[in-house]
């Protein structure tokens with residue numbers, strides 16, 4: 289068994305999911321490398337200590353630069369708001385650390401390019417946490433598409449719907465609401481939610497050539513948590529775009545935080561010549577499949593309960609028929625990252641893979657701003 293010493297930066301939502309992944313992966317997967325929870329870094333020492341104690345981290349840092357100076361850290365995990373991804377990732381690469389960075393890779397493509405160059409120049413392993421690829425039902429969709437079961441693809445459709453910012457009194461900026469502040473987030477639903485849909489789409493259906501988008505900011509001004517002043521909202525509250533994929537299919541994507549009744553409804557559907565696939569995050573262990581090759585008298589949508597040992601990742605969990613959930617996507621990503629160290633292969637999505645999503649996000653925002661079609665460059 290080889291230890292891999294983890295330095296986690298940020299102990300919020302993602303800090304917790306990743307920590308759970310580090311703890312669970314070696315218990316359920318046969319791995320040569322075992323993560324060691326070496327240090328957690330956050331600015332508030334008291335809160336960081338409480339997190340370290342609860343989660344089992346050996347030590348605490350309050351300045352991420354100090355964490356990067358430590359010889360006993362092998363891999364740095366960037367779980368901070370988006371505006372810190374670039375600076376921390378590049379510094380970590382220059383310090384010779386492996387870098388695991390949360391999505392979106394960066395605030396924009398230009399930053400993403402710098403980050404790719406830094407990790408590649410330093411020759412350090414890198415990965416971005418687009419975790420939905422590791423939902424077993426989504427991984428199974430990839431397998432069915434790669435086996436050619438859908439035939440020629442015509443349509444790719446994805447939505448990511450939430451409703452938590454409808455109230456105009458929700459502030460922007462600060463600990464819980466940095467996502468509404470363009471300075472911290474870069475963009476709104478495009479970088480936060482559509483980035484997930486785009487990453488999955490690129491993985492399942494290949495490259496996106498060009499986009500035509502519309503965005504809207506429904507609440508124009510919000511109080512900023514840090515200043516107490518009402519300031520213009522510069523993020524996109526909602527975004528819809530259509531696009532051409534390189535394989536000739538059409539894409540249709542929508543995301544909003546104003547879809548009353550929806551908390552995190554990520555759905556995708558793919559229609560091909562011989563079949564279709566449908567997946568829904570609220571029912572994440574199921575993959576719906578329509579196979580036109582079935583006998584016509586029994587032809588229809590089937591709902592596959594992805595829980596059997598010959599389905600992706602499931603041999604490592606319970607017995608057939610018993611499902612797993614959201615947190616397991618991060619366990620799978622940790623396991624795949626650790627296995628990539630054994631095989632000396634890159635762990636996807638790498639920074640370079642995630643840069644493609646960033647390019648699509650930039651084209652989407654540019655298209656909406658200029659009310660015109662934009663090539664993905």
Ligand SMILES: NC(=O)c1ccc[n+]([C@@H]2O[C@H](COP(=O)([O-])OP(=O)(O)OC[C@H]3O[C@@H](n4cnc5c(N)ncnc54)[C@H](O)[C@@H]3O)[C@@H](O)[C@H]2O)c1
Nearest residue numbers: 298299300301302329330331367368369370390391392417
């Ligand atoms: N993969 C996913 O499904 C997914 C889901 C949610 C968030 N994210 C991404 O994860 C990142 C973090 O999001 P979150 O929801 O965990 O946010 P969060 O607000 O819950 O946590 C952010 C953490 O960063 C810390 N932080 C901020 N500035 C810091 C600094 N200078 N030094 C050290 N720590 C600092 C905060 O203290 C906090 O612990 C974002 O990039 C977000 O886009 C990804």
